[in-house]
Amino acid sequence: MTDDKPNLSDVLARAQRARSPSAADAERVRRAIGAALAGGAGTGDATGTRATSPPAGWASRILLVGAITGASAGVGYWAGHRAGLHAAEPRRLAGYWSPALDTTGEMKLPAVATAASDQTGTPPFASLPLVTSHRDAARNPRRVAETQAPSTTESLAIEVRALRNAERALRDGNPGLALAFLQELDRQVPNGKLAEERDAAATTARCARGDHPFGVDMAEEFAQRHPASVYRARVEQACAPTDSPATGDSLPRRSE
Amino acid sequence: MKSVPLNPDEPSDGLRADGPQTFDEIYGRYFPFVWRCLRGLGVALGALDDAAQDVFLVVHRQLGRFRGESSAQTWLYGIARHVASNHQRRARRKQAPLEPTVSEPAHPGPGPLERAADAEAAAFVEGFLAGLDAKKRDLFILAVLEEMTVPEVAAALSIPLNTAYTRLRSVRADFARTLDRMKP
Numbered sequence: 001m002t003d004d005k006p007n008l009s010d011v012l013a014r015a016q017r018a019r020s021p022s023a024a025d026a027e028r029v030r031r032a033i034g035a036a037l038a039g040g041a042g043t044g045d046a047t048g049t050r051a052t053s054p055p056a057g058w059a060s061r062i063l064l065v066g067a068i069t070g071a072s073a074g075v076g077y078w079a080g081h082r083a084g085l086h087a088a089e090p091r092r093l094a095g096y097w098s099p100a101l102d103t104t105g106e107m108k109l110p111a112v113a114t115a116a117s118d119q120t121g122t123p124p125f126a127s128l129p130l131v132t133s134h135r136d137a138a139r140n141p142r143r144v145a146e147t148q149a150p151s152t153t154e155s156l157a158i159e160v161r162a163l164r165n166a167e168r169a170l171r172d173g174n175p176g177l178a179l180a181f182l183q184e185l186d187r188q189v190p191n192g193k194l195a196e197e198r199d200a201a202a203t204t205a206r207c208a209r210g211d212h213p214f215g216v217d218m219a220e221e222f223a224q225r226h227p228a229s230v231y232r233a234r235v236e237q238a239c240a241p242t243d244s245p246a247t248g249d250s251l252p253r254r255s256e
Numbered sequence: 257m258k259s260v261p262l263n264p265d266e267p268s269d270g271l272r273a274d275g276p277q278t279f280d281e282i283y284g285r286y287f288p289f290v291w292r293c294l295r296g297l298g299v300a301l302g303a304l305d306d307a308a309q310d311v312f313l314v315v316h317r318q319l320g321r322f323r324g325e326s327s328a329q330t331w332l333y334g335i336a337r338h339v340a341s342n343h344q345r346r347a348r349r350k351q352a353p354l355e356p357t358v359s360e361p362a363h364p365g366p367g368p369l370e371r372a373a374d375a376e377a378a379a380f381v382e383g384f385l386a387g388l389d390a391k392k393r394d395l396f397i398l399a400v401l402e403e404m405t406v407p408e409v410a411a412a413l414s415i416p417l418n419t420a421y422t423r424l425r426s427v428r429a430d431f432a433r434t435l436d437r438m439k440p
Contacts, residue, residue, distance in 0.1 A: 008432060014377035016401060021291040021308075029308045030283065036313060 028230055035194065038156045159185060159192040166201045175208040200231035207239035279316055282328060287312075289329060289402060290336055296385050296397040297340035310339045329404060330412035337394070384434055391415075392427045399424050400431070 162185035169178035182202045185192070192198065203222045205211075212218045219239035223232050290311050291304065299307045314335050322331055381401070385393050391413075398409045399420075410420035 008435060011377045011380060011435060012401065014374040015381035016292070018371075018374035018378035019292045019295050019381070020288050021304075025291065025305075026283075026287045029287070029305055029312070032305065032309050033283075033312050033316070036309065037316060 024228065024230055031193075035156055035160045038153050155189045156193060159189055159194050159198075162188075163194060163197055163201060166205065170201070170205055170208065173208075175205040175211075178205040179209070179211075196226050196229055196231070199225060200229065200235055203235050204238040207235070212239075279312075279319055282315060282319070282332075283312060286328060286332055290332055292401065293333055293336045293397055294340055295382065296393070296401060297337060298386060299340050299343050303343050307336075307339050307343045310343070311335050314339070326411060327404075327408060329398075329402070330408065333394075333398060333412060380435075380438065384431060388427065388430075392423060392430075395420065395423050396427050396431070400428065 162181050166178040166181040166185075169175070169181060179202065182198060182205065185198065199222060203218050207218050217239070219232070219236040222229070222235045222239075226232070229235075287308070291308055294304055294307045294311070295301075311332065315332065318335075322328075385396060388396060394413055395409060398404045398412060399406055404412070406420050406424060407417060409424075410417045413420070415423075
């Protein structure tokens with residue numbers, strides 16, 4: 001401890017202060033929950049287990065529900081196609097969406113919300129469905145699709161799905177594919193709700209690929225665009241300068 | 257896997273009349289509690305967003321079925337404990353997702369020395385929690401850190417009241433001893 005004689009209550013009070021979330025934490029998670037619920041994630045089985053509960057996270061979670069899933073699979077297919085990877089690596093791309101829906105090879109672009117419909121911000125939790133079972137959605141996706149608001153819900157679902165795909169591609173060391181997903185997302189939903197997340201993922205992918213203009217500090221520019229972003233550290237880490245052969249520095253060759 | 261405890265299947269009238277009624281109210285009031293509990297339960301900083309989100313997704317699903325026989329905190333802690341367990345199991349299997357690498361401090365006011373002291377205290381407390389068995393850890397989180405009453409904690413953990421008091425005295429003594437060893 002930094003104090004000479006820390007007492008129990010002081011330590012506990014300090015610890016509680018440091019362990020409490022910030023307003024930004026609360027808002028970030030709230031937005032992610034709103035996105036997940038809009039995609040149907042809050043409507044499933046109540047066991048709380050990973051096997052039956054939906055995946056979650058700003059880029060890693062959206063429930064694969066009925067027609068939304070089918071439509072998003074089309075987005076993934078289209079993105080992969082545009083990236084020129086479909087013909088070369090069909091098996092690799094297949095991992096980026098539901099295996100049950102990627103077998104037709106047909107291009108099924110979803111009916112995407114217009115930009116104008118996407119300006120309302122994250123819907124309040126109270127406006128989201130509370131009791132619809134995702135089992136019902138799985139049984140009858142068409143019926144569910146008809147009952148959901150197509151514009152906001154679907155565009156948000158597409159956004160989250162694309163971000164999840166981009167994140168997976170980044171984790172797999174494929175920033176080019178991540179950018180392809182993000183570019184397709186920009187085309188499909190130009191003014192989405194998750195603009196900051198998109199920007200963070202795109203900047204990270206560009207830095208990972210070394211795709212940035214000479215003398216431009218991508219992380220700095222990201223910080224200027226989003227001064228309070230919680231993704232700053234992540235972006236800075238991805239964009240941190242590294243020695244490369246082009247800099248003129250060279251590591252001593254290891255004698256073998 | 258069995259259902260989260262304290263959430264029976266039959267529908268009910270919802271939360272207590274004197275408690276929060278809607279999801280937004282629960283989220284606004286208890287998000288810090290859930291966040292701290294998840295940290296205390298050993299969820300890594302980079303996975304806190306996901307874990308907190310999972311907790312509140314379960315809350316959203318089960319809100320209509322919560323009978324209000326226990327306090328909201330007790331109910332939330334049961335869910336958080338379950339979610340934390342799942343996250344720790346998954347964390348051993350896969351890489352962390354794209355997440356912020358640092359959590360912004362909840363208290364922007366204090367200077368760097370204050371923050372350092374707070375962070376040091378938090379690390380000390382979480383290190384202490386990590387060394388406890390599950391029974392003592394739950395008790396310490398709820399009774400000491402979250403300052404819930406012992407009867408409430410005993411009900412939440414389904415243990416006799418006297419056991420709760422005995423265990424609490426023991427864990428408090430452990431904490432005091434550990435803290436004493438830290439003193440110069």
